[in-house]
Amino acid sequence: MIGLIIAMRVEGLSSSAAQLPPVSKVARLLLISFLIRVFIIALWEEFANRGYIQNRLQAAWGFPGMIVASLLFATLHIPSSLIEYNNDLLKALFRFMEVGLAGFVLGYVYWKTRSVLICIAIHGLNNFIPQEFSP
Numbered sequence: 274m275i276g277l278i279i280a281m282r283v284e285g286l287s288s289s290a291a292q293l294p295p296v297s298k299v300a301r302l303l304l305i306s307f308l309i310r311v312f313i314i315a316l317w318e319e320f321a322n323r324g325y326i327q328n329r330l331q332a333a334w335g336f337p338g339m340i341v342a343s344l345l346f347a348t349l350h351i352p353s354s355l356i357e358y359n360n361d362l363l364k365a366l367f368r369f370m371e372v373g374l375a376g377f378v379l380g381y382v383y384w385k386t387r388s389v390l391i392c393i394a395i396h397g398l399n400n401f402i403p404q405e406f407s408p
Contacts, residue, residue, distance in 0.1 A: 311398075315400055323342075339381065340380075343380045346373070380394075
């Protein structure tokens with residue numbers, strides 16, 4: 274959506290619904306979105322999930338601790354999924370599996386690299402991908 278707005282603005286086209294914001298405003302919104310999704314959401318979720326929870330569970334249980342941490346990561350996203358999908362349980366279940374798989378991938382990356390920073394970068398990049406490209 275943002276890419277379309279930017280392209281239309283550069284081409285001098287107008288939107289039928291409303292006037293397009295200036296390019297500087299779009300750039301500012303993109304920067305703010307990037308900072309929030311990477312430095313607030315991804316940073317704290319990864320420090321909590323990988324840096325603390327998975328680290329503790331792995332120390333106690335090894336590889337199964339990573340799986341449990343991935344399931345906890347997915348469980349923490351259930352309330353926002355229910356809100357996003359207007360309490361549609363099937364869509365929320367799909368989102369649970371999607372986030373669980375992402376949590377497993379991030380957990381595996383942490384297990385192999387022992388670097389929360391790499392997990393933050395991957396998580397932040399995933400958060401910044403526009404929702405139009407996800408199911």
